[in-house]
Amino acid sequence: MRIVDAHHHLWDLTVRDQAWTADLPALRRSFLLSDLEPLAAATGVSATVLVQTIHAVDETPEMLALAETSDLVAGVVGWTDVTVPNFGERLSELLSGTGGRRLVGIRHQVQELPDGGWLTEVDTLRGLRQLASAGLAFDLIVRADQLPDCVAVAQAVPDLRFVLDHLGKPRIASGEREPWASDIRALAELPNVTCKLSGMVTEADVERWTIADLRPYSDLVLEAFGPDRVMFGSDWPVSTLGAGYPQVVETTMQLTSELSEAEREAVFGGTATRVYGLG
Numbered sequence: 001m002r003i004v005d006a007h008h009h010l011w012d013l014t015v016r017d018q019a020w021t022a023d024l025p026a027l028r029r030s031f032l033l034s035d036l037e038p039l040a041a042a043t044g045v046s047a048t049v050l051v052q053t054i055h056a057v058d059e060t061p062e063m064l065a066l067a068e069t070s071d072l073v074a075g076v077v078g079w080t081d082v083t084v085p086n087f088g089e090r091l092s093e094l095l096s097g098t099g100g101r102r103l104v105g106i107r108h109q110v111q112e113l114p115d116g117g118w119l120t121e122v123d124t125l126r127g128l129r130q131l132a133s134a135g136l137a138f139d140l141i142v143r144a145d146q147l148p149d150c151v152a153v154a155q156a157v158p159d160l161r162f163v164l165d166h167l168g169k170p171r172i173a174s175g176e177r178e179p180w181a182s183d184i185r186a187l188a189e190l191p192n193v194t195c196k197l198s199g200m201v202t203e204a205d206v207e208r209w210t211i212a213d214l215r216p217y218s219d220l221v222l223e224a225f226g227p228d229r230v231m232f233g234s235d236w237p238v239s240t241l242g243a244g245y246p247q248v249v250e251t252t253m254q255l256t257s258e259l260s261e262a263e264r265e266a267v268f269g270g271t272a273t274r275v276y277g278l279g
Contacts, residue, residue: 005048006272007233039245047074064099075104082127104276105137116149132160147183166199188224198233201242227263231272
């Protein structure tokens, strides 16, 4: 089975600070492609999608250039401000630059905003429609309380492929399921939305989580979206707060153990390959 890790990060603190790690000492160091490569090889991961971490203009070109030199990184979900009037020009520059063929999507840190209203603002919708015309995807990195806004934007731009990161960040540690579960079902009714089976161990109690803690959330996502609209992502190295890379892969294997072979192939590679247009 070909395994695609549809969500991981890399950063080099000698190049750019990651201020959000200031209170997370375990992440307050560089995580490089050379660190990930042996982990991917040991777990059978043959391709990955590298995802942006901060709103920095230079980060995405750097990620694309890195991907161009790598046999592992098949796609990049980057960042450029979708709300600016010249968003189309900026997007064209990324696509025509070094590694531009590896750009598969754009992401914005909506989870850091007070609410999800940014998603349906006029300027945002204009940019998202341009993104759809370019054939790229938009990753939704949101909190659970912002899921209704995700429904609204996916309805407003039906031609755009939306990818929900980390199951919409349910409160696994507290065991809460509502209104997250109802909002997930509403989002799953929209055919232009897929979901990443990622980020669960860091939404759970990072020191004491169990498979049983995660299963109700993964089961609901798999039921609501169907395996052909769900994709595996490690969220490495953020996931190391709660589990090592091999454990994240094995945990997802266990959470999908009752699926058919074809369904597991979709979750572990087929969905990401199709949605992101990976080679």
